[in-house]
Amino acid sequence: MSRVRAAFHDPDGARYGIPTYWWRGAPPGYATRRQLTAAGLRPGGQPIAAQILWAGVGGTRAAYLYRVDLARPKRTATPAQLRAVRAALLARRTCPTCRHVRPYYIPRSLGECLACAYPLEDAA
Incomplete structure (x- = not known):
């Protein structure tokens, strides 16, 4: 007790x-x-x-x-809000350099996907 x-x-x-x-x-x-x-x-x-x-x-x-x-x-999100969230999450995964949608979020420190940031390492 x-x-x-x-x-x-x-x-x-x-x-x-x-x-x-x-x-x-x-x-x-x-x-x-x-x-x-x-x-x-x-x-x-x-x-x-x-x-x-x-x-x-x-x-x-x-x-x-x-x-x-x-x-x-609890308030539920409207369809427009859900679309906006989906678009924002897609934008976080889209590389601004090569325009590919990656399966990970683009690192803010690099500003582009890993393939664009380190092109020589992918070729090896």
Whole structure:
């Protein structure tokens, strides 16, 4: 059984300004960002409703909680946005020198594909 720190139990927010619970001690109806994302939700502009505090490596750690009843569904990308992302990713793989589409992203340090940057090594 893990230790529970009484200092991290402040359900009315008198000590920390917002309701505070210990690890795995939050009441139902609250969720972290990751939990909301897993459920297909997002905070939707609501303020932080509560927090969880625990003693971690390097000091006290915090996880912020949002109310599930105020969460909104995740927004999905429009077809135009998906086309723009596909075009941007294709541009990252297209060499500006030889215009070939490579199976890797063109290194920004070279500015061209490896075959154009090192032509003698390919001939060997």
